[in-house]
Amino acid sequence: xxxxxxxxxxxxxxxxxxxxxxxxxxxxxxxxxxxxxxxxxxxxxxxxxxxxxxxxxxxxxxxxxxxxxxxxxxxxxxxxxxxxxxxxxxxxxxxxxxxxxxxxxxxxxxxx
Amino acid sequence: xxxxxxxxxxxxxxxxxxxxxxxxxxxxxxxxxxxxxxxxxxxxxxxxxxxxxxxxxxxxxxxxxxxxxxxxxxxxxxxxxxxxxxxxxxxxxxxxxxxxxxxxxxxxxxxx
Numbered sequence: 001x002x003x004x005x006x007x008x009x010x011x012x013x014x015x016x017x018x019x020x021x022x023x024x025x026x027x028x029x030x031x032x033x034x035x036x037x038x039x040x041x042x043x044x045x046x047x048x049x050x051x052x053x054x055x056x057x058x059x060x061x062x063x064x065x066x067x068x069x070x071x072x073x074x075x076x077x078x079x080x081x082x083x084x085x086x087x088x089x090x091x092x093x094x095x096x097x098x099x100x101x102x103x104x105x106x107x108x109x110x111x112x
Numbered sequence: 113x114x115x116x117x118x119x120x121x122x123x124x125x126x127x128x129x130x131x132x133x134x135x136x137x138x139x140x141x142x143x144x145x146x147x148x149x150x151x152x153x154x155x156x157x158x159x160x161x162x163x164x165x166x167x168x169x170x171x172x173x174x175x176x177x178x179x180x181x182x183x184x185x186x187x188x189x190x191x192x193x194x195x196x197x198x199x200x201x202x203x204x205x206x207x208x209x210x211x212x213x214x215x216x217x218x219x220x221x222x223x224x
Contacts, residue, residue, distance in 0.1 A: 043215030102154035
């Protein structure tokens with residue numbers, strides 16, 4: 001089965017600084033990759049997804065991620081963060097469009 | 113479109129009691145998922161339905177957890193009897209044909 005490792009449990013960063021949240025996956029088959037964001041007391045909201053095609057994927061709120069098959073990574077980036085980006089971010093992998101597995105999450109804290 | 117609806121939002125019970133959660137997916141979404149999210153962890157799949165049939169329940173603790181989706185629309189998840197370690201947020205998600213998933217806001221269960 002596929003699995004996901006998020007390499008950082010917490011990432012503190014100052015407002016307007018760039019940020020990268022790291023995600024590595026393992027799977028014996030082709031996968032689909034996702035990043036979700038979770039604000040306090042809310043469900044998960046899809047930020048972006050990689051299904052096929054271009055390896056650079058742009059999502060909502062200015063986030064983007066790059067699929068790197070050779071390094072089995074799907075890191076999330078934003079060039080300039082805002083206070084409102086403070087949340088929990090989850091990387092997820094799905095094989096054959098089913099059985100989505102989530103990482104443990106990275107808590108992004110943006111400081112003024 | 114209306115999102116995934118879950119109720120109740122919060123529930124506090126004592127150990128060994130029973131509890132049930134309800135989920136109404138987005139209209140037309142054939143696939144429905146129940147996830148358990150323990151504090152500080154990523155969501156873990158409990159059960160996946162395709163219409164009213166079970167696709168994957170390999171991680172559902174069947175001695176105490178049960179779920180049904182009788183008419184292929186809304187679903188209930190039950191825990192009987194509850195244990196302290198069942199304290200978590202229970203997330204329902206739906207999708208039209210696999211990924212990506214659309215999540216509800218979850219039910220936060222506290223077992224005392």
